[in-house]
Amino acid sequence: MAESDRDDLISIIDGNAKNADIPTVLPLMPVRDVVIFNDMLLPLFVGREKSVRAVEEAVTKDSFLMIVTQKDPSVESPKPNEIYRIGTISRVLRMLKLPDGSVKALVQGVSKARIVRYVKTKDLYLVKIEIISEKPVKKINLETEAMMRNVRGYSKKILALRGELTGDVSSILESIDDPGKLADLVASNLKLKIKESQALLEHIDPVKRLNKINDLLSREVELSSIQAKIQSDVREEISKNQRDYFLREQVRAIHKELGEQDERKQEIIEYNKNIKKARMSKEAEKEAKNQLKRLEQMHPDSAEASVIRTYLDWLIDMPWSITTKDVINIKNAKKMLDADHYALDKVKDRVLEYLSVRKLNPESKGPILCFVGPPGVGKTSMGRSIANAMKRKFVRISLGGIRDEAEIRGHRRTYIGALPGRILQGLKQCGTKNPVFMMDEIDKIGADFRGDPSSALLEAFDPEQNFSFSDHYLNLPFDLSNVIFILTANLTDTIPSALLDRMEIISVSGYTEEEKRIIAEKYLLLRQIKENGLKPKTMNISTGALQQLIREYTAEAGLRNLEREIGNICRKVARKIAEGGKGSFNITKNNLQKYMGVPKYLPEMDQENSQVGLSTGLAWTQAGGEVLYVEASLIRGKGDLIVTGQLGDVMQESARAAVTYARSNLGLYKIKENLFENHDVHIHVPAGAIPKDGPSAGIAMATALISTMTNKPICKDVAMTGEITLRGRVLPIGGLKEKSLGALRAGIHTIILPEKNKKDLAEIPANVKRKIKFIPVSNMDEVLNIAFEKQKKSKHTANK
Numbered sequence: 001m002a003e004s005d006r007d008d009l010i011s012i013i014d015g016n017a018k019n020a021d022i023p024t025v026l027p028l029m030p031v032r033d034v035v036i037f038n039d040m041l042l043p044l045f046v047g048r049e050k051s052v053r054a055v056e057e058a059v060t061k062d063s064f065l066m067i068v069t070q071k072d073p074s075v076e077s078p079k080p081n082e083i084y085r086i087g088t089i090s091r092v093l094r095m096l097k098l099p100d101g102s103v104k105a106l107v108q109g110v111s112k113a114r115i116v117r118y119v120k121t122k123d124l125y126l127v128k129i130e131i132i133s134e135k136p137v138k139k140i141n142l143e144t145e146a147m148m149r150n151v152r153g154y155s156k157k158i159l160a161l162r163g164e165l166t167g168d169v170s171s172i173l174e175s176i177d178d179p180g181k182l183a184d185l186v187a188s189n190l191k192l193k194i195k196e197s198q199a200l201l202e203h204i205d206p207v208k209r210l211n212k213i214n215d216l217l218s219r220e221v222e223l224s225s226i227q228a229k230i231q232s233d234v235r236e237e238i239s240k241n242q243r244d245y246f247l248r249e250q251v252r253a254i255h256k257e258l259g260e261q262d263e264r265k266q267e268i269i270e271y272n273k274n275i276k277k278a279r280m281s282k283e284a285e286k287e288a289k290n291q292l293k294r295l296e297q298m299h300p301d302s303a304e305a306s307v308i309r310t311y312l313d314w315l316i317d318m319p320w321s322i323t324t325k326d327v328i329n330i331k332n333a334k335k336m337l338d339a340d341h342y343a344l345d346k347v348k349d350r351v352l353e354y355l356s357v358r359k360l361n362p363e364s365k366g367p368i369l370c371f372v373g374p375p376g377v378g379k380t381s382m383g384r385s386i387a388n389a390m391k392r393k394f395v396r397i398s399l400g401g402i403r404d405e406a407e408i409r410g411h412r413r414t415y416i417g418a419l420p421g422r423i424l425q426g427l428k429q430c431g432t433k434n435p436v437f438m439m440d441e442i443d444k445i446g447a448d449f450r451g452d453p454s455s456a457l458l459e460a461f462d463p464e465q466n467f468s469f470s471d472h473y474l475n476l477p478f479d480l481s482n483v484i485f486i487l488t489a490n491l492t493d494t495i496p497s498a499l500l501d502r503m504e505i506i507s508v509s510g511y512t513e514e515e516k517r518i519i520a521e522k523y524l525l526l527r528q529i530k531e532n533g534l535k536p537k538t539m540n541i542s543t544g545a546l547q548q549l550i551r552e553y554t555a556e557a558g559l560r561n562l563e564r565e566i567g568n569i570c571r572k573v574a575r576k577i578a579e580g581g582k583g584s585f586n587i588t589k590n591n592l593q594k595y596m597g598v599p600k601y602l603p604e605m606d607q608e609n610s611q612v613g614l615s616t617g618l619a620w621t622q623a624g625g626e627v628l629y630v631e632a633s634l635i636r637g638k639g640d641l642i643v644t645g646q647l648g649d650v651m652q653e654s655a656r657a658a659v660t661y662a663r664s665n666l667g668l669y670k671i672k673e674n675l676f677e678n679h680d681v682h683i684h685v686p687a688g689a690i691p692k693d694g695p696s697a698g699i700a701m702a703t704a705l706i707s708t709m710t711n712k713p714i715c716k717d718v719a720m721t722g723e724i725t726l727r728g729r730v731l732p733i734g735g736l737k738e739k740s741l742g743a744l745r746a747g748i749h750t751i752i753l754p755e756k757n758k759k760d761l762a763e764i765p766a767n768v769k770r771k772i773k774f775i776p777v778s779n780m781d782e783v784l785n786i787a788f789e790k791q792k793k794s795k796h797t798a799n800k
Contacts, residue, residue, distance in 0.1 A: 021062075022064055022089060022110070022111065022131060023061075023062065023064060024128055024129060024130075025119055025126055025127070025128050025129070026058070026064055026065060026066040026089065026126070026127060026129055027053075027054035027055075027057040027058050027065055027066065027124055027125065027126055027127075028054060028065075028066045028067075028068060028083075028115070028118075028124075028125035028126065028127045029046070029051045029054040029055060029065055029066070029067050029068075029125075030051070030068055030069070030070040030078050030083050030125075031044070031067055031068070031069055031070070032069075032070060032073040033073050033194065034069065034197075035069050035194065035197035035198050035200075035201055036067050036087070036088040036090060036107070036109045036188075037088065037109055037184040037185075037187055037188045037200075037201060038088065038109045038110065038111060038112065038180075038181070038184050039108065039109055039181065039184060039185070040088075040108065040109040040184070040188040041093075041106070041107075041108045042106075042107055042108070042109075043104065043105070043106050043107075044104070044105050044106075044107060045102060045103075045104055046102060046103040046104070046105060047102040047103075048076070048077070050077070050123070050124045050125060052101070052102065052103050053123055053124040054124045054125060055092060055095060055103050055105050056095075056103075057124060057126075058092050059092055059095050063091050063092045063093075064089055064090070064091060064092075064110070065089070065090050065091075065092055065107065066087055066088075066089055066090075066113060066115070066127055066129055067087055067088055067089075067090045067107065067109075068083050068084050068085075068086070068087030068088075068115065069083075069084050069087065069194060069197075069198055070082055070083050070084070071083065071084060073194070080118050080121065080125075083115075084198055085114055085115050086112065086113070086114050086115075086132070086198075086201060086202050087112075087113065087115070087201075088109040088110070088111070088112055088113070088201070089109075089110045089111045089112075089113045089129070089131070090107040090108060090109050090110060091107065091108050091110050092105055092106070092107055093106045093107065093108055094106040109184075111131050111132070111133075112131070112132040112134075112201065113129040113130060113131050113132055114129065114130050114132055115127045115128075115129060116128040116129060116130050132204065134180050134204055134205070134206055135204060135205055135206065137178065137179055137180070137206055137207065140177070140179070144179055144207055144210070147179075147207075147210055147211060147214055148179060148182055148210065150214055151182060151183070151186055151210060151213055151214055151217060152173045152174065152182075154214070154217035154218065154220075154221050155173055155186050155189075155217065156169075156170060156173065157221055157224075158217070158220055158221055158224050161221075161224040161225060161227075161228045162224065172185075173185075178206070179206040179207055179209075179210045180206030180209065180210075182210065183200070183206060183209040183210040183212075183213045184209075186213050186217065187200050187201075187209075187213055190213075190216060190217070190220060191220075192216065196216065199212075200212060200213065241301075244301075245299075248264075248300075264300055267300075268292065268295070268296050271292050271295075271312055271316075272292065274316045275288045275289065275292070275312075275315075275316060277316075278315070278316045278317075278318070278320055279320055279321040280315065280318075280320045280321075281320060281476070281477070281479075283476055283477065284315060284318075284320060284474075284476045287315070287475075287476060288312060288315045288316075291308050291311060291312055291315075292308075292312065294308060295308045295309065295312070307413060311413060311473075314420060314428070314473070314474065315474070315476075317428050318424065318427065318428055318474075318478070319427055319428070319430075319431055319432050319433045320433070320478075321433070322431060322432050322433060323432055323433055323434045323482065324391060324392050324393060324432050324434060324435075325391070326358065326359075326362060326390050326391065326392065327390070327391040328355050328358060328359040328389070328390055330352060330355060330356055330359065332389070333351075333352060333355050333389035333390075334348070334352055336385055336388060336389050337351060337352070337382075337385050337389070340381060340382075340384075340385045341378050341381065341382065341385065342515060342518055342519045342522060342523070343511060343515045343519075343765075344377075344378065344382075344508060346763070347371070347382065347506055347508055350369075350506055351369075351382065351385075351386060354366060354369065354386075355386070355389060355390065358390070365463035365481065366484075367503070367504040368461050368485045368486075368487065368502055368503045368504065369485075369486050369487070369503070369504055369506060370442065370486075370487040370488070370489060370503040370504065370505050370506065371383075371486070371487070371488045371489075371506050371508050372488075372489045372490070372491070372492055372505050372506065372507050372508065373490070373507060373508030373509060373510065373557070373558075374490060374509075374510055374556070374557035374558050374621075374624040374738075375490065375556075375557075375558050375560060376556060376557070376558020376559045376560035376561070377508045377509070377510050377511065377557060377558040377559070378508065378558075378559075379440075379488040379508055380396065380438060380440060380488060382486075382508075383396070383436060383438040383486040383488070384396075384436075384438075386436055386484070386486065387435070387436035390436065390484075392432075392434065392435055392436050392484070393430040393431070393432050393435040393436070394430070394435060394436050394438070395426040395427070395429065395430045395435045395436070395437045395438065396437075396438040396439075396440065397422050397426055397437075397438075397439055397440070398439075398440045398441050399439050399440065399441050399442055399444065399445050399453070400440070400441035400444040400445075401444060401446065402445055402446065402453050403445075403446040403447060403448045403450060403453065404448075404450040404451060404453065405450060405451025405452060405453050405455070405456050406421065406450070406451070406472065407421060407422055407453060408421045408422060408423060408453045408456035408457060408460070409421045409456045409470075409471055409472045410424065410471040410472040410473035410474070411472060411473055412472045412473065412475075413473060413475075418473055419473060420471050420473040420474060421456075421471050421472070421473070423437070423460055423469070423471075423480070424471050424473075424474065424478065427478075427483075433479065433480075433482055433483070434482035434483060434484075435483060435484070436484045436486060437483050437484065437485050437486070438486045438487075438488070439485065439486070439487050439488070440487075440488045441488065441489070441490075442487040442488065442489045442495060442499075443489035443490055443491050443492065443493075443494045443495050444494070445457075454495075454496045454498075454499050455496075455498075457499060458498060458499060458502065460480055460485070461485060461499070461502045461503070462502060463481060466479075466480040466481055466483075467479050467480070467481040487503060492505060507737075509557070509624070509737040509738050509741065509763075510556075510557030510558060510624045510625070510738060510741050511557070511558070511559065511741075512741060512744065512765055512767055512768055513547065513550055513551065513744065513745065514767055515765075516550050516559060516562060517543065517546050517547055517550060519559060520541075520546050520549075520550075520559075520562060520563075520566065521543075521546065524559065524562065524563045524566050525541060525566055527563075528563065528566045528567045528570045529570060531567070531570075532567065532570040532571055532573075532574045533574060534570060534573060534574055534577070537584060538573065538577065538584060538585060539569075539570070539573045539584065539585040539586070539587070540584065540585070540586050540587070541566070541569065541587045542586065542587065542588045542589070544588060544589040545587050545588050545589050545592045548589050548592055549562070549565055549566070549592065549596070550562060551601070551745075552599035552600065552601055553565050553596055553599060553600050553601065554600075554601070555600075555601045555745065556624065557624025557625065557738065557741060557742075558624070565596065568595075568596065569587060569595050569596065572595050573585045609713075609716065610713040610714060610715050610716045611713055611714070611716070612707050612708060612711055612712065612713045612714070613631060613632045613633055613704050613705075613707050613708035613714075614629060614630070614631050614704060614707075614714060615629070615630045615632075615700045615701075615703040615704040615707065615714050615720065615787070616628070616629055616630075616700070616714075616716070616718065616719040616720070616748065617629070617630050617696070617697045617700030617701075617719065617720060617721060618696070618719050618720070618721040618739035618742060618743055618751070619692070619694065619696070619697075619739070619742075620694070620696075620734065620735030620738050620739055624738050624741060624742055625735065625737075625738035625739040625740065625741050625742025625743065626742045626746075627719060627742060627743060627746040627748065628685060628692070628697065628700070629685070629686050630683065630684075630685055630697065630700045630701050630703075630704045631683070631684045631685070631686065631704060632681065632682070632683050632684075632701070632704035632705040632707070632708045633681075633682045633684075633708060634675075634679040634680070634681060634682075634708055634709070635679060635680050635682060636678065636679060636680070637678070637679055637680030638677075638678075638680065639676045639677055639678075639679070639680065639681075640680045640681075641655065641656060641659055641680070641681050641683070642680060642681065642682040642683070643655050643682075643683050643684075644682070644683075644684045644685075645684050645685035645686065645687070645692065646690060646691045646692060647685060647692055647693065648691065648692060648693025648694070649693070650693050650694060650695050651685075651692060651693050651694065651697055654695065654697050654698040654701055654723060654724065655683045655701050657698055657702075657724050657725065657726055658683075658698055658701040658702035658705055658724055659681055659683075659705065660726050661702055661724060661725075661726060661727075661728055661780065662702060662705050662706055662709060663676055664726070665728070669706055669709065669710055670710070671709045671710065675709065681705065683701055683704070683705065685697075695723045695731075695733065696721045696722060696723060696733040696734075697721075697723075698722065698723040698724030698730075698731075699720050699721075699722045699723070699724050699730055699752070699780065699783050700720050700721070701724075702724050702780055702783075703720065703780075703783060703784060703787055706784060707787075707788075712788050713788075714787045714788070715750070715787055715788075717747065717748055717749045717750060718748070718749075718750045718751075718752065718786065718787050719743050719746075719748045719750070719751050719752070720751070720752035720753075720783060720787070721733050721736075721739055721751070721752070721753055721754075722752070722753060722754040722757075722777070722783075723754075724780060728779045728780035728781065729778065729779055729780075730754045730755070730777050730778055730779060730780065730782075730783065731754060731756075732754045732756035732757050733753075733754060733757060736753060736757050736760040736761075736763070736764070737760070737763050737764055739751075740764050740768055740772060740774075741768065743772060744768055744771060744772060748772065749771070749772060749773060750772065750773045750775065750786075751772055751773070751774050751775070752775050752777055752783055752786055752787070753774060753775070753776055753777070754776065754777065754778070755776040755777060755778040757776070758776045761774055
């Protein structure tokens with residue numbers, strides 16, 4: 001209550017004639033969820049002992065009772081400080097004792113009063129009160145009259161929205177001319193919060209109270225309107241559903257009278273027919289019939305019904321017993337593979353062996369083939385060729401970036417929008433249970449809190465388990481034993497070991513420059529001419545231009561960039577023809593730069609001359625083999641080792657091993673004993689923004705370091721690969737074929753390799769062996785003799 005209102009309240013405390021019959025000491029009854037206004041008639045159920053005694057005390061004397069609202073409704077026995085100070089003196093009109101000791105009382109508000117002090121608090125509350133009389137409204141002005149009309153209008157509107165407006169209520173509202181009484185009547189029937197009602201009760205000025213009531217009514221009208229609209233919308237939706245239901249039932253009754261089948265019955269019959277036609281397994285057919293029985297018993301428009309329909313559709317569409325007959329002719333298969341793929345003889349031989357075993361023993365559970373190699377070497381197209389050779393359907397999915405196990409096993413039907421996994425989706429798409437199923441990017445599968453997809457693939461790939469593969473959506477065993485799974489990957493390092501154990505790895509290394517040229521002439525050029533709307537007679541790329549395109553505009557193991565650059569040339573020719581150009585367009589070495597711009601890559605090595613402290617290593621990446629330059633330098637210091645170039649832990653260990661080997665053999669290479677006491681060693685591998693790691697750069701680091709210490713240059717066209725030990729032994733490495741192809745692209749003519757990798761030379765293409773000299777070594781002395789000795793011979797030849 002405001003301070004001004006308190007002053008007014010004190011000033012008009014009335015103890016005169018009107019309320020002289022009300023005692024100044026009355027029993028007090030605190031109430032929880034209601035505020036009583038003057039003239040308000042209210043039945044109360046009284047259960048608290050003190051409150052029951054207060055009612056009984058009032059009835060035994062003059063029936064007056066002070067009723068005040070407690071501040072916190074949850075308090076069972078409120079103390080004086082937990083009860084508001086202002087309440088309403090009420091008269092107990094009737095009282096009825098109930099068997100459980102509680103009391104039912106009918107009370108009516110008589111006058112507002114304020115608690116002065118508590119006289120008694122032990123058995124019941126007795127309080128001394130002061131009666132509060134309101135300021136009389138002597139004359140109702142136009143503003144007050146307008147306010148009263150507004151309050152009446154709002155009240156009628158709210159009651160109308162609630163459906164409680166009657167003629168009697170309207171008459172009562174219109175008959176009240178006193179602003180205070182009108183405010184009390186409306187306040188007692190509004191569903192207000194306790195604090196709001198108490199604030200209204202404490203307003204002494206009737207006009208101010210009426211003004212406050214008007215504001216509250218305005219808000220209540222808006223809330224009631226929204227509530228009524230919501231209820232109306234709900235009723236309309238319910239009545240629409242009921243109307244639709246009755247109409248459907250009437251249609252069913254009409255169809256029944258005419259001897260026809262209704263849509264619902266027809267749907268069930270159709271599902272029954274399709275279930276028999278699908279030739280499912282026994283478990284699947286039993287489950288399908290159970291679900292169909294459930295569908296028949298439920299409302300056709302329910303959410304569960306649509307879920308069951310989707311499930312039945314999947315069961316019916318799955319190829320439970322549909323297969324394609326294998327037609328395997330090894331000679332035709334060889335012709336097909338040769339027509340689709342140039343070179344890759346080892347890969348094609350393995351595929352033909354696989355097909356031969358399938359022909360002799362169709363029931364054999366062959367291995368899961370996994371083609372591993374850099375991008376663009378024909379891994380995916382090889383799988384398509386296998387499908388064509390066997391006359392089987394071909395399905396391809398990409399596993400790159402998949403992190404959710406549900407992508408493989410499917411979602412459970414409890415989830416909204418659930419679907420089977422990618423494997424069963426692929427089988428449904430192709431319509432047979434024995435396709436060639438290619439899964440690309442098996443090395444790029446992830447794992448997170450949603451599960452591990454690679455673990456889900458274990459069951460699909462294991463021939464001892466995949467005859468009863470379980471998908472979460474179907475929740476039924478499905479036979480995958482007739483599916484030929486073929487996988488592709490760029491690297492095997494990231495494939496989980498358990499999954500790798502179920503595969504046979506077939507390496508697809510890449511192509512030589514000569515092979516790329518032939519493939520471009522036979523396949524890529526013709527395909528790009530067709531895709532760009534040209535005709536073979538309108539353009540031609542010479543052999544020399546193709547070789548220059550391969551050397552200076554692409555640097556890859558595969559063919560994707562090469563085909564992209566050929567397409568670039570074709571687009572430029574297509575534009576010239578579209579602009580009105582005529583005749584045949586011949587692209588040669590002389591005019592290639594006009595179409596392609598400046599070369600992107602240098603065909604020869606970056607270093608023009610042999611240099612001290614600069615060796616050439618070989619690396620094996622996802623994109624194939626590449627050269628890796630290693631620089632070493634001595635600077636003034638205290639013998640520390642500095643390694644830069646974003647090297648991984650393995651390469652840093654190789655650098656430390658190289659330094660240790662050099663320091664332990666200072667006498668052998670005639671190096672000063674105190675050299676490392678006054679110098680730091682800095683080993684750097686250029687392209688510092690690219691992370692590098694692997695166990696094959698040890699001898700390159702040692703050669704660069706010893707070259708710096710002895711001031712002997714290393715021959716520029718000698719590359720080396722191999723790991724070094726502290727004793728100077730050269731350990732074997734992997735990826736020799738890929739590294740050899742990368743060296744050839746970089747213009748390398750000599751490769752130093754570990755002695756134990758000599759056996760791998762059988763896999764190197766003959767044309768690569770003709771262009772590169774391979775020298776096996778077993779220790780660092782041989783490496784240094786070759787690298788430095790070759791330089792001496794080159795000088796001798798130059799002097800001649």
